[in-house]
Amino acid sequence: MSLVQALLRQAHLAPDRPAIFFGPQEWASYGEWAARSAALADRLHGAGLQPGERVLVFMRNHPRYLEVLWALWWAGLVAVPVNAKLHPREVEWIVGNAQARWGFVTADVAPTALAGLERQIDVNSHDAEALLAPAAPFDTVPVAERAPHDLAWLFYTSGTTGRPKGVMLTHRNLMTMGLTYFVDVDPVAADDAIVYAAPMSHGAGLYAIPHLMAGARHVVPASGGVDPAELFALGQALGGLSTFAAPTIVNRLVEHARQEGLDHAACARAFKTIVYGGAPMYLADIQRALAVMGPRFVQIYGQGETPMVATALSRAHLADTAHPRYLERIASVGVAQTPVQLRVADADGRALPPGEVGEVLVRGDSVMAGYWQSPEATAAALRGGWLWTGDLGSLDADGFLTLKDRSKDLIISGGSNIYPREVEEVLLTAPGVAEVAVVGAPDAEWGEAVLAFVVLQAGATTTPESLDQHCLAQMARFKRPKHYQMVQALPKNDYGKVLKTALRVQWQALADAASNRR
Numbered sequence: 001m002s003l004v005q006a007l008l009r010q011a012h013l014a015p016d017r018p019a020i021f022f023g024p025q026e027w028a029s030y031g032e033w034a035a036r037s038a039a040l041a042d043r044l045h046g047a048g049l050q051p052g053e054r055v056l057v058f059m060r061n062h063p064r065y066l067e068v069l070w071a072l073w074w075a076g077l078v079a080v081p082v083n084a085k086l087h088p089r090e091v092e093w094i095v096g097n098a099q100a101r102w103g104f105v106t107a108d109v110a111p112t113a114l115a116g117l118e119r120q121i122d123v124n125s126h127d128a129e130a131l132l133a134p135a136a137p138f139d140t141v142p143v144a145e146r147a148p149h150d151l152a153w154l155f156y157t158s159g160t161t162g163r164p165k166g167v168m169l170t171h172r173n174l175m176t177m178g179l180t181y182f183v184d185v186d187p188v189a190a191d192d193a194i195v196y197a198a199p200m201s202h203g204a205g206l207y208a209i210p211h212l213m214a215g216a217r218h219v220v221p222a223s224g225g226v227d228p229a230e231l232f233a234l235g236q237a238l239g240g241l242s243t244f245a246a247p248t249i250v251n252r253l254v255e256h257a258r259q260e261g262l263d264h265a266a267c268a269r270a271f272k273t274i275v276y277g278g279a280p281m282y283l284a285d286i287q288r289a290l291a292v293m294g295p296r297f298v299q300i301y302g303q304g305e306t307p308m309v310a311t312a313l314s315r316a317h318l319a320d321t322a323h324p325r326y327l328e329r330i331a332s333v334g335v336a337q338t339p340v341q342l343r344v345a346d347a348d349g350r351a352l353p354p355g356e357v358g359e360v361l362v363r364g365d366s367v368m369a370g371y372w373q374s375p376e377a378t379a380a381a382l383r384g385g386w387l388w389t390g391d392l393g394s395l396d397a398d399g400f401l402t403l404k405d406r407s408k409d410l411i412i413s414g415g416s417n418i419y420p421r422e423v424e425e426v427l428l429t430a431p432g433v434a435e436v437a438v439v440g441a442p443d444a445e446w447g448e449a450v451l452a453f454v455v456l457q458a459g460a461t462t463t464p465e466s467l468d469q470h471c472l473a474q475m476a477r478f479k480r481p482k483h484y485q486m487v488q489a490l491p492k493n494d495y496g497k498v499l500k501t502a503l504r505v506q507w508q509a510l511a512d513a514a515s516n517r518r
Ligand code: AMP
Pocket: 157, 158, 276, 277, 278, 279, 280, 281, 299, 300, 301, 302, 303, 304, 305, 333, 389, 390, 391, 403, 405, 406
């Protein structure tokens, strides 16, 4: 089993079909993609890299990302995709941990040599061009034999606490993820196009697999990042795009469409499908997104350990406004994707009845093989045949999963559980509030107290008193924040996730400064 089969198949079927675009310009046909990946694979093999070796990919989004990835798989190597925003010292730690000898980089993120690598190739250099230059027809370069359980992708978790862990994903894991896309997320035709706005080192890049399987077009924005105006223009030029975006990016696209006065038809010309996930999408935000951009959304819930595959909330469910529990459903993350089983469990792994909150467990062919060289962490995450996700949630009688929070973000105040997300959902409906993040902070009286960090809409004003009134009108008294901190922006990682650990640290610093003043 190899992910390369899908590329060979397309390159044989339609070698001249446009495959990769850089901005609106074609970068490679399927035949050219296969030829370059095969050439690089051949040279990697010639240089003595052995199947199973790890190779660093530390790149900003770029068309070469795809050529390099498939070359690595062609040669039986394991890609180690690293977030382009990481500091070189963090990347060097990963290089050492993964024992990578070779690395492919873009010079903007790795301007100097990374310690630990024997060979560092800037994908925009003459060196890279020479390595990728086809020397023989692609189908004369043998594809390294790989078993379904062999590693394809060693993905380092964002590691908000402690060192990141390498999630071991196999060819079977990624094949499962790719095939499931068509069943649970969105059908794909050859004239469809996916745009890589979010980092390709993460889920957005993995969606190259189903789009390659379908022979669709792959588009990397010229900016290499997220610029709503650029993305809309690309969509208009190339035809409705699909994309994976974290909720914060979705909100920016929606805001752009609103400001530009684009109607549903104009949004449909730019975007076929926007898959959102990776962080909570608040009810108020998805309602606004649907109202502004129309029915072009699908939600997925997954994690690095079961990439893009745990649940999905379909376009049809998001459109079923007549359903008596419509609002609950669109605030959920949907139902189990086809290849996995889902369980909400107590601490012993026993299934809890509908409505009860427990840890979300997942099992199936998308679930990782374990953490790289971390038997203890693996044993903690993979127990009794299930992946313990660390997410808390509850199922309804129809199988819709509503996520509460990560277990580590749960606030216990005065002995009661408070799910930050519930408080955030309420505060987001208060006039003038643009974004909010709720965390717990140590409190002598209550154990933990609820804190809200609030970003206001441009030009809006509000007071802690009026936010408090808003909360009192909508939720139990004990859940409402004890403190509000107005901020210009929330700290987020490269994938758009709010960094709650950073907020807790920020609050502690404020509290320390206040006590020093006293
Ligand atoms: P990562 O491994 O970095 O992809 O992070 C995965 C985590 O993001 C999950 O364990 C969830 O806590 C969160 N997450 C992913 N998808 C969703 C979603 N659709 N809604 C809410 N949280 C999500």
